[in-house]
Amino acid sequence: MENADVVIVGGGLEGLSIAWALAERGVRDITVLERDTLCSGGTAKSSSIVRCHYGVASLAAMSWYGVEVFANAQELLGTDIGFRQVGYAVGVGAENLAALRANVAMQRSLGIEVDELTPAEMSVHWPTMFVDDFSAFAYEPQGGRGDAYMIGMAYAALARDRGVRIRQNTPVAALVTGDDGRVIGVDTAAGERISAGTVILANGAWSVPLAAALGIDLPVRAQRAQILMVESGERLGDAPVISDLVSLQYFRTETSGELLVGNSDHTNPEFVDPDRYRNRADDSFTEKAAEKLAHRFPTWSDPGVVTSYAGCYDVTPDYNPMIGPAELPGLFIAVGFSGHGFKLAPAVGRLTADLLIDGKSSDPVIDPADFRSTRFAEGWALLSQNPYIGAGQMR
């Protein structure tokens, strides 16, 4: 029987960030178990947008820490992780102006660099974008776009370098408990038992059956998200990433010149089996997105969809993650990242290491109580203080 101080179930971005953060803090005996290949789950599909615009202070602070790590990756991680600081802007109509200003004020109180721009000022950054139906933008010059796969694999390489064992093609079939109910290890699908002082579930919506077998109800579902890659027919350059809360869509440029387009209308979420969902956009989605783009970019002469795909967000009822100890000793939960997990990943690793090693968060703004996995059973939810009409809790 193999032994480890810590077993991490799931070799996606969060599991690998946690593995590296623990190793950095001196935990030596760590095993990551990945059922497939590293970063082949939600991480592979991530739009990898970096913004600090949240209505929850702890999330904004976590993202700001992410910006710091991404921007200094060469120095901190010794490698380029694909972060391109092209800027990020969220644009709203009149009905959401007060919420935007309140969120900007909250961000500023945390030291986050953000400006309110008029539509005309935004046009300087995006000359072909139709902006007349926006009232204002919150612009983060330090935001932008990254590459979730690249940073996940960078964390994996660094973790391996510090002695972390990473085992791919090793699905975990069950969590193992001792006579006192404490989680003491895992059984793999190949029939191997690995004992552990702590087991961390970092396997997204796939965590649900493993926890349920121990009587723990993790309210996590897989929500399908469709993405289009669009050729605009124009030179777009390195324009800022835009969250368009008027049309309820988002878009980011690619270095290739294509535009990645995603949906921000979550009024009718499509919950799916994360192992069986349609991995390309529906015609109805494409038509709707094309209409929104034609409205937003009326001068584009010959746009076309190059390709499409779909991924799954692992969503909780409040669209925020669960990070912290489970009801059963020996088990730690880091799932339910709900479409935010790229930018949060560096802070997720740091917070997990803080909680497991020190029992408290090292950042006073990042209150671990916000992310406790028991909050739903207690009737509490981590909600935006300044929500946007029409945008649900994703913003």
Ligand SMILES: Cc1cc2nc3c(=O)[nH]c(=O)nc-3n(C[C@H](O)[C@H](O)[C@H](O)COP(=O)(O)OP(=O)(O)OC[C@H]3O[C@@H](n4cnc5c(N)ncnc54)[C@H](O)[C@@H]3O)c2cc1C
């Ligand atoms: C379409 C899309 C767009 C997104 N855009 C953004 C964005 O712009 N900005 C942002 O911040 N976030 C974004 N996200 C969210 C972000 O990418 C995710 O939150 C993050 O990558 C999740 O990482 P994870 O490690 O929790 O999950 P995953 O990457 O899904 O990793 C979980 C791993 O666990 C493995 N696993 C499952 N079951 C088992 C088992 N029994 N045993 C062993 N291994 C197992 C899986 O194979 C998988 O590799 C987006 C997500 C999607 C899907």
